Amino acid sequence: MTNASAEEGLPHFLRDVPVRRYRLTVAYDGADFFGWQKQEPKGQEPMRTVQGVLEATLIRVMRQPLNLVGASRTDSGVHAEGQTAHFDAASPIPLERMAHAINSKLPGDVEVRSVTETRPDFDAISDAIRKRYRYRLHRLASRPLGTRKLVWHYWEPLELQHMNDAATRLVGTHDIEGLSSAGHGRESTVRTIFACRVEDHGDELHVVIEGDGFLYNTVRIAVGTLIEVGRRRFEPARIDEILATADRRLAGPTAPASGLWLERIWYPDDES
Amino acid sequence: MTNASAEEGLPHFLRDVPVRRYRLTVAYDGADFFGWQKQEPKGQEPMRTVQGVLEATLIRVMRQPLNLVGASRTDSGVHAEGQTAHFDAASPIPLERMAHAINSKLPGDVEVRSVTETRPDFDAISDAIRKRYRYRLHRLASRPLGTRKLVWHYWEPLELQHMNDAATRLVGTHDIEGLSSAGHGRESTVRTIFACRVEDHGDELHVVIEGDGFLYNTVRIAVGTLIEVGRRRFEPARIDEILATADRRLAGPTAPASGLWLERIWYPDDES
Numbered sequence: 001m002t003n004a005s006a007e008e009g010l011p012h013f014l015r016d017v018p019v020r021r022y023r024l025t026v027a028y029d030g031a032d033f034f035g036w037q038k039q040e041p042k043g044q045e046p047m048r049t050v051q052g053v054l055e056a057t058l059i060r061v062m063r064q065p066l067n068l069v070g071a072s073r074t075d076s077g078v079h080a081e082g083q084t085a086h087f088d089a090a091s092p093i094p095l096e097r098m099a100h101a102i103n104s105k106l107p108g109d110v111e112v113r114s115v116t117e118t119r120p121d122f123d124a125i126s127d128a129i130r131k132r133y134r135y136r137l138h139r140l141a142s143r144p145l146g147t148r149k150l151v152w153h154y155w156e157p158l159e160l161q162h163m164n165d166a167a168t169r170l171v172g173t174h175d176i177e178g179l180s181s182a183g184h185g186r187e188s189t190v191r192t193i194f195a196c197r198v199e200d201h202g203d204e205l206h207v208v209i210e211g212d213g214f215l216y217n218t219v220r221i222a223v224g225t226l227i228e229v230g231r232r233r234f235e236p237a238r239i240d241e242i243l244a245t246a247d248r249r250l251a252g253p254t255a256p257a258s259g260l261w262l263e264r265i266w267y268p269d270d271e272s
Numbered sequence: 273m274t275n276a277s278a279e280e281g282l283p284h285f286l287r288d289v290p291v292r293r294y295r296l297t298v299a300y301d302g303a304d305f306f307g308w309q310k311q312e313p314k315g316q317e318p319m320r321t322v323q324g325v326l327e328a329t330l331i332r333v334m335r336q337p338l339n340l341v342g343a344s345r346t347d348s349g350v351h352a353e354g355q356t357a358h359f360d361a362a363s364p365i366p367l368e369r370m371a372h373a374i375n376s377k378l379p380g381d382v383e384v385r386s387v388t389e390t391r392p393d394f395d396a397i398s399d400a401i402r403k404r405y406r407y408r409l410h411r412l413a414s415r416p417l418g419t420r421k422l423v424w425h426y427w428e429p430l431e432l433q434h435m436n437d438a439a440t441r442l443v444g445t446h447d448i449e450g451l452s453s454a455g456h457g458r459e460s461t462v463r464t465i466f467a468c469r470v471e472d473h474g475d476e477l478h479v480v481i482e483g484d485g486f487l488y489n490t491v492r493i494a495v496g497t498l499i500e501v502g503r504r505r506f507e508p509a510r511i512d513e514i515l516a517t518a519d520r521r522l523a524g525p526t527a528p529a530s531g532l533w534l535e536r537i538w539y540p541d542d543e544s
Contacts, residue, residue: 146301
């Protein structure tokens with residue numbers, strides 16, 4: 001454990017407080033954010049992002065400079081129930097009061113759901129072993145008025161059984177480049193999908209996908225492809241073709257950001 | 273039935289179409305509206321109101337000048353599932369396609385749920401015989417992130433039984449001036465409350481009130497008063513005192529607009 005006295009910019013009363021690494025679970029309504037990632041275009045006002053807003057609040061609450069590292073760089077308009085992030089700080093605030101201290105300074109569309117102290121080498125990005133996304137489709141013909149930015153309004157008929165047949169074909173270890181937007185810039189495009197299913201929630205249909213990681217836009221393209229299967233424009237076997245050829249042109253369109261939720265991220269440290 | 277040929281401003285192809293009176297049921301998310309009522313402050317941009325947006329759309333779809341009359345002038349931030357309105361127009365659009373024609377030109381936070389042709393003397397305001405409002409309280413300590421503008425986040429403990437005891441005392445024909453904001457400007461302040469109850473919906477608590485009419489802010493003040501009963505600051509009998517004395521100072525605070533929903537309006541013309 002590093003001692004804070006070595007740190008720059010700490011108020012005097014914090015100089016004997018040890019620096020700890022904290023892990024946050026963060027929920028947000030992404031509608032009014034330009035995604036997670038801090039963006040400060042040159043010569044312009046910084047854009048409102050979750051990382052930007054949350055980091056600025058943490059700096060204010062902890063009264064020291066710090067960097068917030070988030071596991072997933074969710075896009076503009078994408079929501080989260082279980083984004084995970086870490087930061088280092090020397091703080092006298094008791095752990096059980098920390099979430100409240102942060103939330104009382106946050107705007108209403110983002111909330112810290114939990115704060116824990118973690119090991120000094122915990123890394124929210126590289127330690128993540130599993131992520132679950134949920135995509136919400138509003139199925140009624142009438143509009144989702146108050147929740148229109150939380151779902152995708154898709155009311156055309158869909159054959160659920162076909163969609164689940166296709167979803168099952170996604171499970172396994174594959175090259176998923178055919179389900180990603182160009183320019184994702186990662187070396188390996190092989191990922192393991194642990195689960196993929198379509199759930200009937202009455203007025204809503206949910207597509208749930210769990211994997212050890214995803215490429216850029218993979219979940220939204222997978223949803224767009226499953227929709228094409230549900231409306232019988234694609235056969236379920238189209239999934240096998242996309243995985244075998246890695247050809248993006250065989251997949252469906254990218255579903256809109258509004259329906260996408262980052263639900264949970266797992267780490268080796270977790271109990272359950 | 274008036275013939276449209278007598279009307280001003282009609283395009284030529286509508287001159288033989290009879291003028292009819294239409295009744296609309298309208299739903300909206302009130303968060304981004306300055307209430308129902310059209311507002312065009314002198315020398316300023318018109319404010320975005322539901323009546324303003326909907327009337328402008330109707331004029332565009334019907335291709336003629338018209339006036340939209342709404343039953344309830346809901347306040348800024350208040351929502352509706354069943355606002356009712358009427359207007360006169362000469363239109364060749366078949367009735368069954370009219371809602372779709374209007375909705376396709378409306379923004380995402382307002383929707384026409386039904387259009388019917390009604391009698392020429394139907395009046396959405398003066399013919400209303402019963403209105404139901406619903407007030408939604410979010411009861412979890414964690415924030416209502418995506419729905420924060422649709423509810424009131426009130427997570428302190430509340431005794432439901434006491435609240436329902438108080439709610440029952442509101443039912444009947446009373447002078448309800450003690451449950452209204454000053455300056456409502458109506459002659460009689462006697463109204464009949466047909467039903468008032470507190471419903472447990474799990475993560476939410478709903479206060480439902482039905483009456484033949486309400487004064488300004490009555491529902492929000494009634495909810496604020498029931499909350500004070502639920503947290504044991506008031507006894508349920510406080511309701512009797514407010515009704516007997518018509519003294520606003522005995523009632524609770526005005527609950528915020530965000531949780532209020534105009535759910536339904538009844539007319540003598542209705543079947544059920």
